[in-house]
Amino acid sequence: xxxxxxxxxxxxxxxxxxxxAKIPSDTVVIAANTGxxxxxxxxxxxxxxxxxxxxxxxxxLVDLKVENETLVPRLVLAEKLDISEDGMxxxxxxxxDVKFSNGDPVTVDDMIWTVKRFLKMGKSAVWLLESIGxxxxxxxxxxxxxxxxxxSFTFDKPYAQNxxxxxxxxxxxxxINAKVALEHEEDGDMGEAWLADHSAxxxxxxxxxxxxxxxxLLEANPYYFEGEPAIKRIMIRDVPEASNQxxxxxxxxxxVGWNIPAQLLEEMEGNPDLHIVTVPGHGxxxxxxxxxxxxxxxxxxxxxxxxAIDYEGVVDQIMGGYALLVQGFINKGYFGYVPExxxxxxxxxxxxxxxxxGYPNGFEIELMTSTTDERKAEAQxxxxxxALVGIKANIVIQQxxxxxxxxxxxxxxxxxxxxxxxxxxxxxxxxxxxxYRANQLAWRNAWYDDWAADITEAAQIEPDPEVRxxxxxxxxxxxxxxxxxxxxxxxxxxxxxxxxxxxxEEAAFGYGMVFDFTKLYK
Amino acid sequence: xxxxxxxxxxxLLMVIVLFGVSCIVFFxxxxxxxxxxGALVGGNAPPEVVDxxxxxxxxxxxxxxxxxxxxxxxxRGDFGISIKTNNPVMEDIRNYFPATMELAxxxxxxxxxxxxVLGVLSAVHRNRLVDHFSRVFSILxxxxxxxxxxxxxxxxxxxxxxxxxxGGRLDFFSYPPDRITGMYLLDSLxxxxxxxxxxxxxxxxxxxxxxxxxxTASIARITRSSMLEVLKQDYIRTAKSKGLRRRLVIYRHxxxxxxxxxxxxxxxxxxxxxxxxVLTETVFSWPGLGRYITAGLLSxxxxxxxxxxxxxxxxxxxxxxxxxxxxxxxxxxxxx
Numbered sequence: 001x002x003x004x005x006x007x008x009x010x011x012x013x014x015x016x017x018x019x020x021a022k023i024p025s026d027t028v029v030i031a032a033n034t035g036x037x038x039x040x041x042x043x044x045x046x047x048x049x050x051x052x053x054x055x056x057x058x059x060x061l062v063d064l065k066v067e068n069e070t071l072v073p074r075l076v077l078a079e080k081l082d083i084s085e086d087g088m089x090x091x092x093x094x095x096x097d098v099k100f101s102n103g104d105p106v107t108v109d110d111m112i113w114t115v116k117r118f119l120k121m122g123k124s125a126v127w128l129l130e131s132i133g134x135x136x137x138x139x140x141x142x143x144x145x146x147x148x149x150x151x152s153f154t155f156d157k158p159y160a161q162n163x164x165x166x167x168x169x170x171x172x173x174x175x176i177n178a179k180v181a182l183e184h185e186e187d188g189d190m191g192e193a194w195l196a197d198h199s200a201x202x203x204x205x206x207x208x209x210x211x212x213x214x215x216x217l218l219e220a221n222p223y224y225f226e227g228e229p230a231i232k233r234i235m236i237r238d239v240p241e242a243s244n245q246x247x248x249x250x251x252x253x254x255x256v257g258w259n260i261p262a263q264l265l266e267e268m269e270g271n272p273d274l275h276i277v278t279v280p281g282h283g284x285x286x287x288x289x290x291x292x293x294x295x296x297x298x299x300x301x302x303x304x305x306x307x308a309i310d311y312e313g314v315v316d317q318i319m320g321g322y323a324l325l326v327q328g329f330i331n332k333g334y335f336g337y338v339p340e341x342x343x344x345x346x347x348x349x350x351x352x353x354x355x356x357x358g359y360p361n362g363f364e365i366e367l368m369t370s371t372t373d374e375r376k377a378e379a380q381x382x383x384x385x386x387a388l389v390g391i392k393a394n395i396v397i398q399q400x401x402x403x404x405x406x407x408x409x410x411x412x413x414x415x416x417x418x419x420x421x422x423x424x425x426x427x428x429x430x431x432x433x434x435x436y437r438a439n440q441l442a443w444r445n446a447w448y449d450d451w452a453a454d455i456t457e458a459a460q461i462e463p464d465p466e467v468r469x470x471x472x473x474x475x476x477x478x479x480x481x482x483x484x485x486x487x488x489x490x491x492x493x494x495x496x497x498x499x500x501x502x503x504x505e506e507a508a509f510g511y512g513m514v515f516d517f518t519k520l521y522k
Numbered sequence: 523x524x525x526x527x528x529x530x531x532x533x534l535l536m537v538i539v540l541f542g543v544s545c546i547v548f549f550x551x552x553x554x555x556x557x558x559x560g561a562l563v564g565g566n567a568p569p570e571v572v573d574x575x576x577x578x579x580x581x582x583x584x585x586x587x588x589x590x591x592x593x594x595x596x597x598r599g600d601f602g603i604s605i606k607t608n609n610p611v612m613e614d615i616r617n618y619f620p621a622t623m624e625l626a627x628x629x630x631x632x633x634x635x636x637x638x639v640l641g642v643l644s645a646v647h648r649n650r651l652v653d654h655f656s657r658v659f660s661i662l663x664x665x666x667x668x669x670x671x672x673x674x675x676x677x678x679x680x681x682x683x684x685x686x687x688x689g690g691r692l693d694f695f696s697y698p699p700d701r702i703t704g705m706y707l708l709d710s711l712x713x714x715x716x717x718x719x720x721x722x723x724x725x726x727x728x729x730x731x732x733x734x735x736x737x738t739a740s741i742a743r744i745t746r747s748s749m750l751e752v753l754k755q756d757y758i759r760t761a762k763s764k765g766l767r768r769r770l771v772i773y774r775h776x777x778x779x780x781x782x783x784x785x786x787x788x789x790x791x792x793x794x795x796x797x798x799x800v801l802t803e804t805v806f807s808w809p810g811l812g813r814y815i816t817a818g819l820l821s822x823x824x825x826x827x828x829x830x831x832x833x834x835x836x837x838x839x840x841x842x843x844x845x846x847x848x849x850x851x852x853x854x855x856x857x858x
Contacts, residue, residue, distance in 0.1 A: 029694060035817040038606055127571060196608070211698075212607065212617070213809035213817070214690065235694060239807045240816075243673060244689055247681050253688065401560035401822060408560075408569050439569065 023255060025522045026232040028501060031239040031248045032258030034216065040207055041195040042174040043118040046125045049258065051171050052515040053236070056218055057101075058174025058201030059225070061092055061111065062165050064424060064514045071333055071424040071510045073165035077106065077175060077202070087158030087463060094149045099223040100177040101199070101206045108151050110178045112143055117181075117190050118172040128167050128422060132159055158461050159427075160468055162335055166423035169513070176200055204229045204518045213238050218517075230521040246496070249274060255501045260494070262320040268496050277504050280324055280333045281491035282512035283420040287367075287382055289484045292446035293413045295363050299482055304353035305414075306486040308389045309382060310345040314488050318377045323489035328476045329426075329433040331490050333510065335465070336426040336472040342480055350389040362390025368407075369416040370400040378416050378488070407444050418491070424513050426472045430456045434479055445484040452478060528850055536839045541593075543835040547828045548592050552585060558605060558822035579605065592828065601829025606821050611829035614814060619833070620704025621691060622803070622810035626795040628707070628726050629734030634788060637738045638781075641745025645753060645780075646772060656742055663739030668798055672732045672805035679728060687725050689807035696721050729806040733798050737791035744787045749780040789845030793838040 023029050037050045045054045055063075065074040075081060078092035098106040119126060119136045129135070133156025134142045142154045155164065180200040181191030191200075199207035202225065205218040216236040220228050237254065239245045245257035246264050250271055260268070265276055289296045289305060296302060315323045326332055327341040354362060367383060369375040376397060383393045393414060398406070406412060419441065422428055431438040435456040436448050455475050462468040479485075493511045497504045500522050507519035559576045576582050580591070595602055601611035640660075644653035680688035691706055692698055699710035699718040706722035709715075752758065753776055761771045799812035811830055818826030 023694075035813075035820065039608065124571075211809070213813050214807075237690065237694065237807070238809065239689060240804050240813070241673070241689075241807070244676065244805070244807060247676065248688055251681060251688070253694065401557040405557045405560050408572070 022252065023500075024233075025500075026230075028231050028234050028256070028517075028520055028522075029254045030234065030236045030256045030258055031245040031254035032236050033240045033242075033245075034213065034236060034238040035240060037210075037212070037216070039192075039196040040199065040210060040216075041192055042114070042171040042176060042201070043121045043190075044123040044192065044196070045171050046123065048512055049236075052511075052517075053207070053216060053218070054171045054174060054199075055203065055515070056205040056234070056517045057199035057203045057207050057221075058171065058176065059098065059106075059203045060169060060171070060175070061173040062168045064169050064510055066506075066509050069333060069509075070335060070337075071513060072335070073162065073169060077111070077173075083161065087461075088156070089152055089154045090164060091146050091150050091152040094151070095225070096149060098202055098225045100180075100202045101221040101223055102177065102180065103223055104177055104179065106175055106177075106202050108145055108149055111151050111173075111175050112145060113178040114174070114176045115139075115143060115172060117176070120190065121192065125170060125172060128170055129172065132164060132167060133157065158463065160425070160460060160462055160465075162425045162465070163423075163427045163460065166425040166428075169423060174201055174203065177202075205234065226518070229518040231517065234517060249496050249498060252498060255498045256504070257496050260496060262322040262494070265322065265494055265496060266320055271496075274496050274498050276494060277497050277508060278322065278492050278494045279505070279509045279511055280331065281493045282331055282424070283418050283491040284326070284329070284331070285323075285378065285416070285418040285488045285491065287486040287488065288412075288415050288417065288441065288445050289486075290410060290412055290414070290445050291448075291484050292410060293365075295357070295359055295365070296413065296484070298357045300353045300357035301359065302484060303481070304350040304357070304389060305386065305391070306343050306480075307346045307350040307353065308391070309343070309385050309486055309488065311341075311343065311488055313345075313385075314378060314381055318374060318381060319489065319492075322492045322494050324492055326490040327480070327487045329429045329479065329485070329487060330472060330476065331421065331424075331429070334424050334426055334429075336469050338473055338476045343486070345385065347388050354389060354391075359390075362392065364392045364394065366396055366413040367393040367416065368396045368398060368403060368412045368414065370403045371397055372400075375416055382414075382416065410444055410446055420512070424510070427456075427460050430459065430472065430475060433485060434475060434483065442484070447482075447484045449482060452483070525850060529847065532843055532846060536843055539839055540832070540836060544593060544596055544828075544832055547831050547835075548589055551824045551828055552588075558824055596829075596832060601832070602825035604818070604823055604826040604829075606818065606823040606826065611825050614826065615811060615830060615833050617704075618809065618811040618814045621706075621808060622796065622799050622812055624705035624707060625726065625730055625733060625799060625802070625808060625810060626792065627705075628730040629795050630737070630788065630792060632730050633734035633738035633741055633791070634784075636734075637741025638745050638777075638784065640738070640742040641784075642749055642772065642777060642780075644742070645746045645749035648750065653746075656746070660739035660742050663735045666735075668732060668736070668801045669805050671735065672729070672802060675728055675732060676805070686728050689725075689729075689805075691722060691725050691808060692718065693721050693725070729802050729808055732806070733795055733802040736798065737794060740787055740791055741784060745780060745784050748783045749776060752776050752780040755779075785845070785848075789842055792841045796834045796838060 080093040177200040184194035197210040209217040218234040248254035328338040432440040434452040436443040459471040640656040644656040679686040699715045710719035803812035815830040
């Protein structure tokens with residue numbers, strides 16, 4: 001009797017265990033590692049995927065669009081932009097038919113409140129606005145209301161338009177409904193605690209729920225001024241393990257896997273139910289040389305190292321083809337991108353350069369990098385390549401934060417690291433890679449080159465796009481010959497996507513900077 | 523010694539243990555040659571930003587001052603503000619701990635049930651097929667890494683057989699029961715939400731089994747040997763010879779007496795369960811304290827790691843205190 005009961009219970013259990021709940025056609029399920037999510041407040045967010053979730057909930061003054069495979073700014077909340085004669089004041093006139101997700105009209109006061117709130121909060125992204133001359137101290141002068149529908153920003157220099165607009169595409173111009181935020185204010189936090197996991201914006205989606213380390217749920221905003229999006233619900237499920245993400249996608253319980261490494265993707269390529277979408281990323285990976293260290297002081301030695309590396313081997317063998325062979329510091333997909341890649345492995349040339357520099361038998365040097373599998377593999381590859389020209393590189397693996405601490409103090413000899421970009425303009429990249437005065441990568445590598453620094457600073461305020469483009473081209477070629485970097489590749493963003501989900505490629509182009517959920521449909 | 527002075531003595535000991543744990547947790551976190559501020563602001567940040575952030579978080583203070591701050595805060599249950607979530611660590615723990623507790627409790631139920639059954643069976647049928655099976659099962663349990671067995675079981679039960687879900691606490695499209703304790707099984711029972719109960723139950727089976735597998739093995743081994751010991755006793759022979767049914771002899775006379783060491787091991791493995799949760803929760807996308815600590819470790823969120831670890835140590839010593847206390851009530855010889 002007892003036994004029969006047990007068997008019955010077991011059969012019952014199994015009968016309701018039939019799984020595979022299929023995803024409804026108006027819903028997209030994303031399996032992603034949400035461990036990096038800190039806040040979904042437009043004034044505090046800085047990380048990549050969280051930033052895109054915030055973008056989906058808040059309409060911004062300016063956003064990016066794709067034109068001929070290049071990211072260019074487009075006005076979103078503004079219908080008109082006027083730039084003063086001196087090129088330092090930008091006046092945006094807001095559209096007057098835009099509503100927040102609760103139906104309230106978007107006002108210019110909300111916009112001003114949003115940006116000032118961002119400056120008052122002083123989170124990680126605040127340097128972006130500070131870098132063009134707007135800060136907490138001067139914000140009442142530099143940000144002004146103009147008439148009923150206008151807002152003006154005054155910068156400290158006549159920066160190129162692409163830079164200013166590029167910076168304004170960051171989440172901090174995503175207008176917040178000030179009234180709603182202030183209703184939820186606690187201890188004068190301007191709604192920071194509440195906005196961390198609620199939204200009060202005018203974007204295509206509304207943040208319905210965020211259960212940390214579990215689920216983020218977005219629902220379509222019925223008041224969205226560019227029309228309600230086709231996909232009504234977006235669920236981001238926290239799936240920390242890449243192999244679990246893979247199983248969920250292959251099985252159809254998730255439409256997209258967000259953090260799947262190249263090696264797993266290669267194994268998924270054969271599945272006919274899904275396809276792999278790739279778009280150029282916004283990061284790069286390089287070998288950098290400290291110009292204040294011994295042999296590296298000689299530009300010929302630096303050139304020899306650039307000629308010793310097997311770039312194609314790195315892209316094909318280590319990245320499994322999921323990387324772009326780009327050697328200049330301006331990313332593909334950006335204004336000013338230089339398509340020429342002058343370097344390939346040429347052992348004879350490298351040896352000759354070393355001999356000319358007085359090191360016919362090479363030398364011994366330390367090669368530092370961080371703990372990820374890719375970095376370790378790259379370090380071994382570079383070590384093997386350098387050995388071919390007689391340079392003995394000793395690999396030192398360090399925890400990333402420790403490596404960067406050392407790097408910031410010019411404490412390295414050779415280093416393999418990468419740069420992730422903040423807005424799609426070459427200025428940001430040129431400042432980092434070529435201008436030592438910006439206290440960034442060029443400085444860390446002690447490349448005190450005034451010609452490169454001057455042209456970087458001049459290009460920043462050059463109004464004519466064609467002239468500006470040529471300046472970056474000249475700089476890139478100068479940097480190829482003299483600079484302290486052997487740039488190995490530009491990163492690629494990659495996702496396995498179920499075939500039911502359409503429009504992913506258009507939505508994802510430019511990812512890192514932009515992800516347009518409204519382009520998705522089923 | 524009476525029972526109350528025993529309790530007071532144990533409580534004092536617990537305070538000392540917790541202080542020791544705090545010291546170790548704090549100094550390990552600070553001995554690691556890593557820079558939490560650097561990790562927080564990222565590789566792109568210029569030095570000024572790093573310094574500004576360091577001062578803001580108080581990491582520019584001498585280590586002794588930081589330690590005193592940590593200890594005085596911990597006494598009040600204040601582990602500081604998590605660098606990453608920006609919430610008080612204690613609040614985060616309150617959010618995440620119920621999920622871990624639920625997982626550990628179900629794991630212990632599964633492992634006690636399986637462990638005792640296997641242990642008894644292999645003692646009774648010593649050196650027969652079931653005994654060999656149980657031994658192999660136990661050895662595998664002790665030696666297979668949690669994340670590996672977890673992934674294999676997901677592959678089998680979710681991907682191949684489609685019997686059980688592939689991770690998380692609930693199905694993608696169901697809503698959690700109203701929060702009372704934060705433990706979905708209990709909350710859904712209390713609110714009579716059968717849909718959620720069924721869902722939560724199916725979701726917890728695999729992770730709880732994986733988490734409890736290691737303990738199942740220990741419990742089975744202990745039960746087997748203590749059962750063998752008991753079955754040799756005179757009173758068992760007496761019971762058999764007076765013609766009692768075999769089952770009655772085994773369960774009433776044998777098992778009851780053999781269970782005492784098993785109770786000890788249950789108290790011990792409970793700590794292991796909380797600790798094993800760190801890996802199990804990552805594999806099964808289980809949003810508990812283990813995940814919280816892992817995420818904290820990866821981003822060098824010291825307050826979260828120190829607070830989370832100390833909290834687990836606290837629960838562990840509490841569990842041991844309870845076990846010892848029960849013992850003292852059951853067996854006066856223990857009160858020394």
